[in-house]
Every structure is written in C-alpha cells, then in structure tokens.
Amino acid sequence: MALIELDEVSKVFGFGEATTLALDEVALSVEKGEFLAVMGPSGSGKTTLMNIIGLLDRPTHGDYNLGNESASRLKPIQQAKLRRDKIGFVFQFYNLLPGLNVLDNVSLPLAYRGMTPVRRAKRASDMLELVGMRDREYFMPSQLSGGQAQRAAIARALINKPSIIIADEPTGNLDSHDSKVVMELFSEIHRQGNTILLVTHNPELTRYASRVIYMYDGMIVGDEKTPIGQMARHARRIYFKKQRVTDSDIAAGVSAMLKDIPGKEITSKTKRKKATGRKRRLIKRSKK
Amino acid sequence: MFSGNYRSATQNLRRSKWRTFFTMLGIIIGITSVVTVVSLGEGLKHQITGQINQLGNDVVTVRPGKLLSKNGGGTNLNLFALLTPSTLTTKDVGSIRQQRLVKYVTPIEFITSSASSDKGEFDDVFVAGTGSNFVNTVHQKIKYGSYFTDDSDSGNFAVIGHDVALNMFGELNPIGQSVTIMGQDFIIKGVLAPSEGGLLSLAQADYNSSIFIPATQAEQLTAGHTNILQILTQIKPGANIDQAVKDITAAVAKNHGGSGDFTVLKQDQLLGVTSQVLNTLTGFITAIAAISLVVGGIGIMNIMLVSVSERTREIGIRKAIGATNRQIRQQFLTEGLVLSVLGGIIGVIVSLAINGLVKLYTDWEPVVSVWIVLIAVGVSVSFGIIFSLIPAIKAARKDPITALRGE
Numbered sequence: 140m141a142l143i144e145l146d147e148v149s150k151v152f153g154f155g156e157a158t159t160l161a162l163d164e165v166a167l168s169v170e171k172g173e174f175l176a177v178m179g180p181s182g183s184g185k186t187t188l189m190n191i192i193g194l195l196d197r198p199t200h201g202d203y204n205l206g207n208e209s210a211s212r213l214k215p216i217q218q219a220k221l222r223r224d225k226i227g228f229v230f231q232f233y234n235l236l237p238g239l240n241v242l243d244n245v246s247l248p249l250a251y252r253g254m255t256p257v258r259r260a261k262r263a264s265d266m267l268e269l270v271g272m273r274d275r276e277y278f279m280p281s282q283l284s285g286g287q288a289q290r291a292a293i294a295r296a297l298i299n300k301p302s303i304i305i306a307d308e309p310t311g312n313l314d315s316h317d318s319k320v321v322m323e324l325f326s327e328i329h330r331q332g333n334t335i336l337l338v339t340h341n342p343e344l345t346r347y348a349s350r351v352i353y354m355y356d357g358m359i360v361g362d363e364k365t366p367i368g369q370m371a372r373h374a375r376r377i378y379f380k381k382q383r384v385t386d387s388d389i390a391a392g393v394s395a396m397l398k399d400i401p402g403k404e405i406t407s408k409t410k411r412k413k414a415t416g417r418k419r420r421l422i423k424r425s426k427k
Numbered sequence: 428m429f430s431g432n433y434r435s436a437t438q439n440l441r442r443s444k445w446r447t448f449f450t451m452l453g454i455i456i457g458i459t460s461v462v463t464v465v466s467l468g469e470g471l472k473h474q475i476t477g478q479i480n481q482l483g484n485d486v487v488t489v490r491p492g493k494l495l496s497k498n499g500g501g502t503n504l505n506l507f508a509l510l511t512p513s514t515l516t517t518k519d520v521g522s523i524r525q526q527r528l529v530k531y532v533t534p535i536e537f538i539t540s541s542a543s544s545d546k547g548e549f550d551d552v553f554v555a556g557t558g559s560n561f562v563n564t565v566h567q568k569i570k571y572g573s574y575f576t577d578d579s580d581s582g583n584f585a586v587i588g589h590d591v592a593l594n595m596f597g598e599l600n601p602i603g604q605s606v607t608i609m610g611q612d613f614i615i616k617g618v619l620a621p622s623e624g625g626l627l628s629l630a631q632a633d634y635n636s637s638i639f640i641p642a643t644q645a646e647q648l649t650a651g652h653t654n655i656l657q658i659l660t661q662i663k664p665g666a667n668i669d670q671a672v673k674d675i676t677a678a679v680a681k682n683h684g685g686s687g688d689f690t691v692l693k694q695d696q697l698l699g700v701t702s703q704v705l706n707t708l709t710g711f712i713t714a715i716a717a718i719s720l721v722v723g724g725i726g727i728m729n730i731m732l733v734s735v736s737e738r739t740r741e742i743g744i745r746k747a748i749g750a751t752n753r754q755i756r757q758q759f760l761t762e763g764l765v766l767s768v769l770g771g772i773i774g775v776i777v778s779l780a781i782n783g784l785v786k787l788y789t790d791w792e793p794v795v796s797v798w799i800v801l802i803a804v805g806v807s808v809s810f811g812i813i814f815s816l817i818p819a820i821k822a823a824r825k826d827p828i829t830a831l832r833g834e
Binding site: 190193195196215216219220222223224228230234236238239247248251252295296299 | 435438439442740741743744745746747748749750751752753754827828831
C-alpha cells in the first residue's frame with residue numbers, strides 16, 4: 140500500500156467567471172521512502188498539489204489517502220494533528236518565526252504536541268546537531284544566513300519524525316553553495332528512509348530524486364523513475380535547452396520550459412478539448 | 428501549553444513596547460479611576476462614620492422632612508426630603524425637652540454662611556444658633572474659653588470652631604475679639620477643640636468651620652424665621668433609646684398635628700442613611716469610571732485585531748507546523764489576557780499612588796480595601812478574555828494557505 144494515494148483529485152479556486160481549475164483529476168501514488176521531485180512551470184498546480192498532500196488544503200473532488208487513512212474529509216483539528224505528527228514542511232522563504240530563537244523555532248511543533256519545555260529543548264538541540272546548527276541554537280532567525288535558516292527550518296520539519304517531508308522550492312532563495320548543503324541534507328534524510336516531496340524549478344536537483352513528475356496546467360503530464368545521482372532524462376532536456384529562450388518566446392509569453400515538458404505533444408487539440416469539457420463539468424459540480 | 432503561550436505573548440508584547448503601553452493605557456486609566464473613586468468613597472464613609480460615632484451612641488437626632496420611607500423589606504432614603512424647608516420649630520424643642528428620658532436638647536438653627544472679622548468677610552463658615560448644652564449633647568470639647576452658660580443668655584457671644592479661629596483671626600485663641608454676623612457684632616467667648624474629620628456630612632455640620640451663637644440671638648437675627656436643621660437630643664444614661672425615640676416622635680407629631688414631616692434618627696440609622704447616600708454617590712461615579720474601562724477594553728480589541736492581521740503569516744506558519752485552531756485561539760487570548768491583567772495591575776498601583784498623594788495633601792483619607800483590588804483584577808481578567816475573544820477567533824479561523832501567502 141502506497142503512503143500517499145491520490146485518486147482523481149481536483150481543486151477549483153474562485154467562483155463564477157474567476158474560476159480556476161488548479162488540479163485536474165490528478166492521480167498519484169507515492170511509496171514510502173521515495174524522493175519525489177515535482178517540476179513544472181509556475182501556475183501548473185505544483186504548490187496546490189503539495190498543499191493538498193500536506194493537509195493545508197482539501198480537494199474539491201476526489202480522494203486522498205495518507206497511510207491507509209482517508210485524509211480528504213477530515214475535520215480541521217484532525218488535519219492539524221496529522222500535519223503536526225506526519226508531515227514536515229520546508230518552505231522557500233524558511234518561514235521561521237522572527238520572534239523566536241532557533242531552538243524555540245525548531246521545538247515549536249513539539250510544543251503543539253504538549254511536550255514539556257525541557258524535553259522539547261533537548262530534542263530540538265539533538266535535531267540541530269543533526270543539521271549542523273548546534274552552535275546557532277540561540278541565534279535569532281535574522282542573524283542567520285539563508286542556508287543556515289533553511290537548515291533550521293529542515294530541523295523543525297524533522298522534529299516530529301514525520302512520514303512525509305514536503306519541501307516547496309527549498310533552494311529557490313539560496314546560492315549554489317547553500318543549495319548544495321541543503322540538498323545534501325535532504326539526501327541524507329532520504330537515505331535514512333524518509334519520504335521526501337520536493338518542488339523545484341531547477342532540473343539539476345533531480346539528481347537527488349528517485350522519481351520525477353512533471354506538471355502542466357493542473358495535470359501530471361510526465362512521470363519517470365530516475366537513478367539517484369543522475370539528472371532525470373526530461374529534466375536534462377530542459378536543463379540544456381534552458382539557455383535557448385528567445386525574445387520571441389518571451390514575447391509570446393511562453394516560458395522556454397514549457398516547450399520541453401514531456402507529453403505536451405500529447406496534450407494537443409484532442410486532449411485539451413477533453414480537458415476543457417471536464418473542466419466545465421467540474422465547475423458546474425462545484426457550484427452545486 | 429499555557430506557559431508557552433504566556434512566554435510567546437510576553438515576547439510579542441515586549442517587541443513593540445510603545446504599542447503595548449498605549450494599548451494598556453485604556454485599561455490602566457479605567458482601573459485607576461474605578462479603584463480611586465471607590466477608595467475615596469470608602470474613605471469618606473469611614474470618616475463620616477467616625478464623626479457619627481464621635482457624636483455618641485446616646486444621641487438622637489430629629490431632622491425635618493420625612494427622610495426614610497419604608498419600601499418592601501428595607502428602609503429607603505428619600506433624598507427629596509433634604510430639599511424641603513425645615514418643618515421643625517422652637518416649640519418642638521420645648522416639647523422634646525419635657526420628655527422624661529431626655530437629658531439635653533439643643534437645636535441647630537442655620538443662620539448664614541458668611542461672617543466677617545478684621546481680616547475681611549468669609550463666606551465658607553457655618554453660622555448656627557444652638558442651646559447652651561450643645562457641647563454636652565454632642566460630647567464636644569472646648570479648647571479655650573467656655574460655651575454659653577444659659578439658654579436665656581442674651582449676651583452677644585459666639586463660640587467658634589478651630590479652623591474659623593485660624594482663618595478669620597489668624598490665631599488659635601482669639602477670645603475677646605469680635606465677629607460680625609448679619610451686621611451684628613459678637614464677642615468670641617470660646618474656641619472648640621478640633622473635631623475629627625473635617626467634612627460636611629448629613630449627620631452634622633463640620634464643627635471646625637462653624638460659628639455658634641445662642642439660639643435666642645439667632646431668632647432675633649432671623650426675625651423669628653428660624654431654620655432648624657436638626658434637634659440634637661442626648662438620652663439619660665441607662666435609658667431605653669427606643670422608648671426615648673418613641674416619646675420624642677409622639678411629642679413632635681403632636682405639635683405637627685399628627686403629620687409625619689420629620690424624622691427621628693438613632694445613631695445606627697444615621698449611619699445607615701449616610702452610607703446609603705455615599706454608596707449611591709460612589710456607585711454613580713464608579714459607573715462613569717467603568718465606562719472608561721469598557722472603552723479601554725475596546726482599545727485592546729482593536730489593537731489585537733490589527734495584530735492578528737499583521738501576523739497573518741505567523742499564524743499560517745504555526746498552522747502549517749501543526750497548531751490546531753484552538754491552540755492559535757489560546758495564544759491570542761493569552762496575549763489579550765496578559766495585556767489587560769498587566770494594565771489592571773498597573774492601574775491598581777497608580778491608584779495607590781494617587782490615594783497616597785490625596786492622603787498626604789488633603790485631609791481626605793482614602794481606604795483601599797482588598798476586595799476592590801480583587802474586583803479590579805477580576806474585571807481586568809474578564810475584559811481580557813471578552814475583548815480578545817473576537818480577534819482570537821478571527822486568528823484561529825484563518826485559512827492556513829491564505830495565511831501563509833500573506834505578508
């Protein structure tokens with residue numbers, strides 16, 4: 140049984156004229172221990188997908204099972220508890236609380252579990268040791284470099300020993316050196332048997348992943364297993380073609396990446412039409 | 428969990444000290460005014476009670492007007508009775524004097540509130556006509572000289588209070604000097620020892636700023652239109668006071684043709700009536716002060732609402748890492764609670780300081796009771812909860828995704 144099981148999951152935002160279909164009947168199954176990289180252009184639904192998997196949002200339609208448990212129709216309090224115990228978030232902008240020092244930030248999820256301050260501090264300290272931030276325990280987030288802040292954020296995500304770690308462009312705000320440090324850390328965490336979902340724009344980072352999915356227009360348009368240490372096949376195409384963005388591409392408002400999304404050829408006229416038909420149906424349903 | 432909330436609340440409040448202070452200011456002012464007003468009222472009550480007790484337990488007072496009205500189970504004070512002109516006459520004084528159980532009787536006839544000496548005219552004195560045994564009746568001591576000796580004393584003598592001696596003559600013992608009342612000169616015959624307190628009460632005039640002249644002289648000055656404020660009566664030692672009250676009531680009622688337009692009060696009744704008036708007054712002013720407390724609470728609510736929208740992102744992060752709605756709500760409730768309780772405590776401290784100053788610079792002696800402090804803190808706690816409830820609920824209901832996106 141897969142750890143994450145999405146069955147025809149759709150997500151509609153907005154009402155009436157302003158309705159957007161962010162996820163379009165997405166089916167995805169992730170096994171325990173996978174390192175899944177999610178790629179795709181902006182607005183393709185990557186973050187929405189992560190939010191649904193991370194129980195920050197609920198699907199408009201479809202089912203989501205998290206470790207044999209139906210998670211799409213949970214009450215907010217149950218969602219919050221699952222989030223606390225089973226999911227660790229790492230964000231692009233670290234999202235450490237500026238008023239708390241590193242130790243307090245890392246131990247915050249434990250506080251929400253009701254653990255005593257002493258035990259909390261001990262565990263957070265151990266976790267900071269793991270990410271190599273032990274000597275920064277009492278620093279405030281504003282005193283940290285980007286890489287350090289992200290490592291602290293990773294420590295916070297790991298503190299409750301979650302079954303899934305969701306990282307939404309964790310290196311998007313880091314220089315190449317810090318990116319490498321952070322990605323090596325993820326790699327190490329993965330080796331210890333953790334499941335990681337990584338959203339990224341950087342094809343280079345697919346080297347760390349065991350599987351890469353490509354998203355476009357709310358759908359998963361490509362899915363490939365890839366040996367760790369090697370850049371994914373399609374990602375490599377994107378990577379090497381990246382430089383070839385022409386002015387006309389920009390003028391047309393099309394990102395160069397789009398051109399190389401695998402399966403885009405398939406989403407030609409017929410499939411697109413089908414999609415819009417389905418979209419209409421979904422919007423109708425959600426209006427009810 | 429609470430200790431964690433408390434810590435994060437104080438951290439947050441410490442980060443913006445000025446804002447915290449100004450948020451608390453409303454509560455500080457509210458609590459300060461309520462506690463101060465109640466303490467001043469309590470102090471006044473204590474002082475007047477002291478004065479009444481000083482008057483002696485064997486004193487029965489007859490006052491004009493129907494002051495007390497029976498209402499259901501309790502006795503109510505009829506404040507309008509205080510406004511009516513006096514219904515008591517010198518005939519009543521004579522009738523009371525004839526009662527078997529009565530030892531001394533003396534009327535207090537109000538004449539005027541102005542008198543002049545060599546130093547000029549003074550408008551804040553209480554000039555009254557009394558009988559010769561006034562000092563005996565109310566257990567008042569004479570400091571210098573003596574009181575009038577005879578009721579039929581037609582001499583132009585006056586006995587003055589301690590403050591009058593100081594203010595109008597600039598010395599403690601002005602015996603032999605003269606004071607002019609309504610165009611007539613009176614020679615100072617005696618000075619009263621300072622009496623306790625110093626505030627005008629329902630029970631009696633402030634003797635320290637009074638000038639007493641013989642009742643016969645008073646009648647001449649007012650051409651017979653005497654205004655008897657009260658008739659003070661001392662009961663014989665060992666006599667039954669209730670019986671004496673009955674006798675006096677019967678005697679005066681006979682004079683008034685059975686009409687109940689007067690009131691005979693024992694000391695305990697007098698105390699009851701006085702504290703009732705003061706309680707009403709204190710209650711009224713406290714109610715006004717309480718409004719500022721409510722305004723202070725609304726101030727807290729406003730700032731909390733601002734704080735919630737400013738910290739949208741923080742709420743999002745906290746939710747993402749597993750905070751339940753309830754935990755977020757508790758966090759903001761704790762913050763509101765810390766604000767208002769801290770404001771309440773500061774308010775009590777400021778009020779204590781004000782009371783100390785009042786004690787130091789006036790002869791008012793405020794009494795801060797434990798219960799008013801407890802009530803102040805209790806009110807702060809409940810206002811903290813009530814007024815941060817809406818912001819806290821708003822914070823808890825924020826959608827985590829929108830909250831995470833917000834800056």
